[in-house]
Amino acid sequence: MATTRFTELTGCSVPVQQAPMGAVSPPALAAAVAEAGGVGTLSSLRMTADQVVRGIDEARRATAGVLAVNVLTADVDEDVVAAAAERVRLVDFFWLDPRPDLVELAHRGGALVGWQVGSVEEARAATDAGSDVVTVQGTEAGGHVRGSRPLRPLLAEVLAAVDVPVLAAGGIASGPALAAVLADGADGARIGTLFVATEESAAHPDYKRAVVDASSGSAVVTGAFATECPLCATSRVPGCCAPPWTGWPPSTGTSSAR
Template sequence: MQDNTPVFDTALTRLLGCRHPVISAGMGGPARAELAVAVSEAGGFGLLGMVGEAPEVIECEIAAVRATTSQPFGVNLIPFRTDPALLDAQLDVCRAAQVPAMCFFWNVMPDVVKRAKDAGALVLWQVGSLDEALAAQQAGVDAVIAQGVEAGGHVRGRIGIMALLPELTQRLHVPVVASGGFATGGGLIAALALGAAGIHCGTLFVATHESFAHDYHKQRIVDARAGDTVHTDVYAINWPPGSPVRVLANSVTREAGDHLFGNHPHVLPREEIAHDDQGPIYKFSTISPLRDTVGDMEKMALFAGESSALVERCAPAAEVIARLMNEAADAAARVRAASAH
């Protein structure tokens, strides 16, 4: 069937070989093969969130994507919080599978960029500042993802995306992708107007049918209003100290009161509140609820960005992307009409 969705040809679509300048974030847990396939099949660029996963799991997820689609996709890893031996094995699996693209996050590591490039993969690195962006470009990445403080999950950015984005696009010669606060076609047009080559969305795709997130997490995003998220490091277990996140407000963030920051993962108590097929999940853990999670999900890390206020319902990923692109076309037409007067 012919796809009549409006097309915005950008440096990102040309680089990645996708139809639309929309990347689904490689969220550890929710972003498995089902979501990556749905996004890539719909013309976006799907990332597998393989943070901390065993090589065998990554191999299986890559195979599952390839068994379902011939469209390009990528794998997301976080070297900063991965044991070096495990990271080596993860990179080896991606190299053997000839993954077309790899996305990384947190501290820029030039040796990791080189390994991925030597394996023939395109490399994207998500950053939170100009200095990190310049370091990533110097290391040889093909594109930079600029993360604003509005973003959900682990947050590297410290300033708003509308200030960070133009600072990066004015200084870099590689494509820059905007992340944090984007869930509408109007947002895509705003990002393009500021020099971005596309947008990187996490919260929007958590609340899709294909996401492996638990239905409770999805519904909390749908129900969220502006101001319902909290920037904090109270969810710290499993990550190094000083790694803030953005989550939906809950009983844990309310109990934290004035102590939303300065929480150390090795000091926080180990109180089991839930479990999944990987074992127990502790209060203050960075593990979010997935389809197979059982327990007190209200207390878990319900990762969500400020764009959660813009997510009105849970829908198939293809429908989400089609809506984004149709909204973008309408927004672009409104801009043209306004400038004609």
């Protein structure tokens, strides 16, 4: 597998980061991806710092590979960022404007910082804030779509605008697709939907089957799930605010996802 700036920076051997997918991606999935050589990502959505630490510990029991924790939305619990930064290689952020104070907090704990963006302007803001990695998300992405442009032309513009490692995200679900964005100059890919159908995923079996059976024309951008969800106005996936996976995090009165 190709060595890139991303693999050299993070210490992984495969230039792939598993996207955080809330309830669909429990610690077992992050551990499996990390064990296979990529970067396995745990979601911290609506978790306390103690719950995030328990998730990291669970994943770490299964792998010595590279782990990340994702922080989502502008409602940031700085205790979560600090706790994660002390325990994983990468803390990454999405769906909030780049903030130098959060980058500094994560760096102070010893972690690298990644930021997923949907525009060239946001990519520049992320690097200006001190981010070590930028992920460019095109409109081909599943889940919550930040930007409004297809991946590859946006990727080209971001690569020309920033000097840090850049990951590509959106519609990358095969070896040839990964090879294509690497050939375009990306340092790796952030992949989510492909991992939904894995054994370690906590998605419902019917959901997994629907992903496997889907064709290139199956995805639809919809606002149907926007009710009481700050992320869902441009969601491609029904159930984006589903209940947490069975058994994680331990019941403390706070849900990990919704």
